[in-house]
Amino acid sequence: MNEQKWVMVPSEPTPEIIAGAAIAAWPKASAADIAIAKNAAKIVLMSMASPVGVTLDMLAATLATMAPAYRAMIAAAPKQPAQKPPNGFDEWFNSVEAGDGDIPLPTPSEGKRWDEYVGRRQTALAAWIAATRAEQVSRAVDKAWDRFQSAVKPVAQEPSALAAVEAPHAP
Secondary structure, three states: OOOOOOOOOOOOOOHHHHHHHHHHHOOOOOHHHHHHHHHHHHHHHHHOOOOOOOOHHHHHHHHOOHHHHHHHHHHHOOOOOOOOOOOOHHHHHHHHHHOOOOOOOOOHHHOHHHHHHHHHHHHHHHHHHHHHHHHHHHHHHHHHHHHHHHHHHHHHHOOOHHHHHHOOOOO
């Protein structure tokens, strides 16, 4: 199996996804697909009461076309739209990249320098968004804590029944 790669796909299949799966399921499955299918068949057979006459190899042959169908479905899924940077991000990032203006920003025609710039920008954007979310969560936690404190304060100011029990009694 290849190194795992993750992609985001719609929660419901599109006609293109289903068509891609149907087309991919027709060709002969590869040896790797058959190996995956045999492992899947073992799981299926252990998870259900298998009908009489169903063998591991028969079920694996049935499941083997699912791996190429799955890959085709992922390939046919619409791509996630690019995330729009928040207001102020581009100005901030470009000022950091350019320093005091001594370093010109790269252009797409500069190949590797441009690719490195885009990589740094994507990393910085992810960090910017995470920091923004962390700040929002921090504010929400502060508000929740304030509400908790205001709810607890009246209770804390009431005379405690336990304190009355523990107080020494006069003879």
